[in-house]
Amino acid sequence: MKKLKTWIIFLMMGLTWGILFWLTGSKTPWMMFTPQDKDSGIIVSLGDMAGRNYDRMGFDGGQILYVKNDGTWLVGTANGELRHISGEGSELWSHSVGSGLIRSIALSPDQKTIYAGEKSPDGYLYAISVKSGDVLWKFRSYDVIGGEPDIRADPQVIHISIDQSGNIYAAAYRFTVNPDGQRSYISRILSFDKDGNLRWQFPGEKNMDAWVNWGDVSDQAGRYAFGTANYDKSKIENLEYNKNIYVLDYKDGSLVHEEAIPKAERFMSVTMRNGPSYSPDGKYLTTMTSDGRGMLFDADGHLLWTRTVAKAKEMNGTWFFAAGRDAMFAQEGVLFGTINTFSRDNWQMPAPVIHPSSNSLFLFDRDGNFKFKYTARAEIEEIAPASGVAALAVGRNVRNHNYSAHGAEIISLKDGSRLNFYHTAGPLQSIAISDDGQWVAGIEVPAVTPEGSLLGAYRLHLWNRFENSKG
Template sequence: MSVNEPPRADDSDDDGVLEAETCLSLGDLGPAASRHNWRRSAVAVDGETVFAGLAGGRVIATDLAEGKAEERWSVEGDDERYVVSMDVDDGILVTGERGPEGRICVLSTETGDLLWEYVTAEDVGSPADETFFAQPFVVDVQVAGETIVAAARRYERDGDVQEWSSVVYGFDREGDLEWTFDVRASPIAFDVDDERVAVAYNRCPDNHDHDHGLVVLDLETGEEVANWDPGTPGERRVGDVAFTEAGIAVASHGDKYGYHLDENCGEIWRVDLASERDLEGETVYAYPNHAVAADGTAVFVTGNTFAEETRDPDGRHPNEHTAVGVDPESGEVSWSHDVRGFARYVFASGEFVAIPSAQNFRERDAETHAVHLLEAQSGPLETHPIEGISSAGDLAGDRLAVIEEPVEYHDEGVTRGEYRLHTWRLEH
């Protein structure tokens, strides 16, 4: 991958596309550590209202007007669960939890009243132990017309054997279960269009029959209509997936390439994002963790450097923590941008892509804490520092909302940032 790096955007709000709007305290939360913590928050933007799901299960609705935030309602939770996924559409707010029951909840956007809920632990299984990673995990929820799609998984380890159980669900808006798709693999993300659901599986264990990193389902019936896999050895497969105007963009964990597939999962092109490199005797690589499509461009984002022999290499892959824009028709890289820290989420709306970057746990540099705004076709526009780390967010219409968490690096003993909700307006 060879492309000129555009100049770094100015960190100032003056004359920028993003105009800071509000900063709302979300209460106390213990700081994240030097390494990346698990998901424990979620955000959904709906016009002038921002919904947030918080650690401890609380859900809030905040109305924004004239630069002020006013709470519309709040629903209390408990300390056994985290709200980790969220979507909003036409009067309903859908939340997914990580906790003993792995609940999917549908609330009224107007009042916060619970309309219905579903316990995924009845399908993926109850926690095998009390550790956090054993809890059922609702990876994502999305409203697609009259269908609500959700994906849940549960992890279990028995000695050296790792097991995943998972289900992808299709509900109607009233809560009736229309279909399920269950395999012994680990879904990490999915995307929907008018007719299909594309599900990315980041781990497909060798001891089970499911060996497709990508599965495409019919949105109405849940039936499998196509599949794809990078064909690489080991259980690592696909990190993210996004429908484009002409096909499907896939971030491959197997070979660390970005792919563009046609509607039947035939390969159109691939681009090297962060495949294995030899650096002074170390073979290093970085996983492509995100794929989004915006304004006729596929955007991929890579994560941390790893090595074949150790999880803490001396060297750094030259393309770690890098966002790349690729033309879906030609497969040519249009631009790249160093986001400097780990991105847990990437958001796209219209021609814009937002990348909140958190800690680079190997460099432990607080200057990596920021939100990057890019134009999908041309690259970076501006970068806005955040004192803590970005843990969740959403970009919809002309508003960006991001949850900041406090962080404490183990070799500093200093807590940076707070648990709070930031919002910006897009002026364009």
């Protein structure tokens, strides 16, 4: 009888979950009974994630895209899931794309196909129907750049761009270990038509000995540009692909121009993460170097101007700098973003000081004239511009551990004033915003404080700025 009662209890729990899942579309429907501040917006669980050390460099959050056709959201998670979420937070479909994590997503011009790049032993690039979640085609990047599972050197499709004809441009890379024990990098640019046929690859016959982290395409310019970010200790001059910006003809992948950026004072190399990016009219290209310089180039990658927004500063014989990361265009001008403060000699350790230009958003017009600087209270993990505003995902301040700073900030691009702030318990790692600036989505991740406390959870927040108007 006792065993029968146990089975009845489990059966009732299963039936209850099934009914709530049918009503809410959420895999964790009990969250609907959790008291929440209305300014937290709609919350959707993204599954389990272990809390990371708060001071650890780099958190995997996920990717978000807004689908303007129907006001829904596409979310790629660190658990290897691609999920389609309605504007009300219900799950329309989910698809597990492999054993790794989603590193990049992009939408076709007609918003009917989503392209997702994963980090995994296979490193697939997927084309998936936005309506149904069905896989239309996939490409295995391992077949191009290889992999070394014994050292967990998995291939990954790190960034995806789409032109107006629906052609795809994907940057794939992985690391390897040299005989001297130092890491080096292997990369290749791949272009496909919308049916998954390979159009070209760069280089044509071999891989690059460089870390490629970002690329962008412009129909107006007829170009695809990418940058390099080499953090290995070998001399850059010894690498074959030792330039910083490469510009290709987007039709056939032929090299149009390569540009070497001079090293900044007190830095041994030039590295870029989130750039270069093209202006909407295709006339300009912009990037931000890790040493704190924002730059504008013409469409073919020839330098027009440089603005140093975060110069290295010395304290007791050690040089500290606010690392530059983001560069992009808005209608109001060129946006540059910096993150936390680091020591030039040790990137992995939190700095004992806060650089005055760290965790900041800068706006310049296209002639290079300074417009404003906005400083967040913690690291700006991602920037998403929209009509007249920029949404900022604010994560960790590893110097002062200001946990109240976590969340989404909406900044006016007219004067740099803060319009909205939505607090999250854990650091906010990713952000997206609708074209009209009304809807904002952000991914929160859990973090473990030095005292051992767990902050936050792995979840998606959806905010309506016209309803959740907390300033």
